[in-house]
Amino acid sequence: MTQELHIIGGGMAGSEAAWQAAEAGLNVVIHEMRPKVGTFAHRTGDLAEMVCSNSFRSDDDEQNAVGLLHWEMRAAGGLIITMGDRHSLPAGGALAVDRDAFSQAVTQALRAHPRVRVEAAEITDLPRDGHWIIATGPLTSGALAEAIRAETGQDSLAFFDAIAPIVYADTVDMDVAWRQSRYDKGDTEEERTAYLNCPMTKDDYEAFIDALLAADKTEFHEGETAGYFDGCLPIEVMAERGRETLRHGPMKPVGLTNAHRPDVKPYAVVQLRRDNALGTLYNIVGFQTKMKYGAQTDVFRMIPGLENASFARLGGIHRNTFINAPRLLDGQMRLRSRPNIRFAGQITGVEGYVESAAMGLLAGRLAAAEILGQALPPVPGTTAVGALLAHITGGADARTFQPMNVNFGLFPPVEAKGGRRGRRDRYKAYTDRAKADWAAWLQAASGDAARGAA
Missing domain, CATH: 3.50.50.60 (FAD/NAD(P)-binding domain)
Known part of the structure; x- marks a missing residue:
């Protein structure tokens, strides 16, 4: 047999x-x-x-x-x-x-x-x-x-997983954004410049947090609870835990120097990571979200360098059972x-x-x-x-x-x-x-x- x-x-x-x-x-x-x-x-x-x-x-x-x-x-x-x-x-x-x-x-x-x-x-x-x-x-x-x-x-136990959006690279304003891996990490120049970085001033950051907290979000069905996994928290949930949470998480500015304004330290930085071999797509690192689609485009285009961004995929949220x-x-x-x-x-x-x-x-x-x-x-x-x-x-x-x-x-x-x-x-x-x-x-x-x- x-x-x-x-x-x-x-x-x-x-x-x-x-x-x-x-x-x-x-x-x-x-x-x-x-x-x-x-x-x-x-x-x-x-x-x-x-x-x-x-x-x-x-x-x-x-x-x-x-x-x-x-x-x-x-x-x-x-x-x-x-x-x-x-x-x-x-x-x-x-x-x-x-x-x-x-x-x-x-x-x-x-x-x-x-x-x-x-x-x-x-x-x-x-x-x-x-x-x-x-x-x-x-x-x-x-x-x-x-x-x-x-x-x-x-x-079954359950939590909700959120998906980060993907941006078309040619719609990122490179007069604002710059290429750099955190702490210039990597063995080659390509690796040391693998991320796109969008800098924020304090005013930019505060306005972004306000918009994020006010945006329309996906609602859960009656009887469902949102027990998120801490390694994949939606950015709105992180923001609700404190206005500085994102600035000490996925938007932390450490290890990065703005190539356009090296003497000015960004208050916060949004990073985008290359998503395909052609380098035409970049995902927004750590930006899993439960915002509704219309709200996502409005809020994410508040990020300096992404004002005219086009999205290959918007974020989303789904039930995750285990x-x-x-x-x-x-x-x-x-x-x-x-x-x-x-x-x-x-x-x-x-x-x-x-x-x-x-x-x-x-x-x-x-x-x-x-x-x-x-x-x-x-x-x-x-x-x-x-x-x-x-x-x-x-x-x-x-x-x-x-x-x-x-x-x-x-x-x-x-x-x-x-x-x-x-x-x-x-x-x-x-x-x-x-x-x-x-x-x-x-x-x-x-x-x-x-x-x-x-």
């Missing part, structure tokens, strides 16, 4: 899970409802479509936990990070990608794989037979979400009540493209090992992948569980050597330990796979 794995959802997690399982020798079917059934946020039927930012965030694998996660995924032959690298854009120390070229490359790689089949169909019930991974992400269809609620006996993973999943990411089903990606309560893909990578490997009769060693909790796994499968308090990005607070503490460590030394110790342990795990897992095949 042919060994087969079914994956519901072709986003970051589902695509990565399919790649890992197929590379391990399984036949894989990806059930992706798009383009047959669309969503408000997606534009195409491609796999791994990026609907929010085009950034995989920091690529620093010595001082940053998400950069370390990049390193671990590269070491594991991850498809998502490989295509991210292949279609990267200058972004200082971050890994930003040309979103269309990236998703098209992921789609092509999976459709060309001899062990992968993609079916455009919506799955509305929890399957009782076979091996499955649910990787439907933040926009799980209503029917499937209801099936999950019926099985678990609990309401399961109470610490209560529902075992240490192998299986649903306790139906162990033939694994969950992966953002629906498990990890936050971010990279974290979602990493959990897909692990779910694909765990499913493949189980189906092929191989016993993988436990994933070290000292690694970025292992720290995320531990968090969603028991490390977090189920009573207060909320989505989480990878961070060094999820890792077991490092022992101080030679006295008290500074932060840079401590982070380097975390990443050195993680790399050694992840490399050892991959080697042991490969050995077990070889013995299982024999």
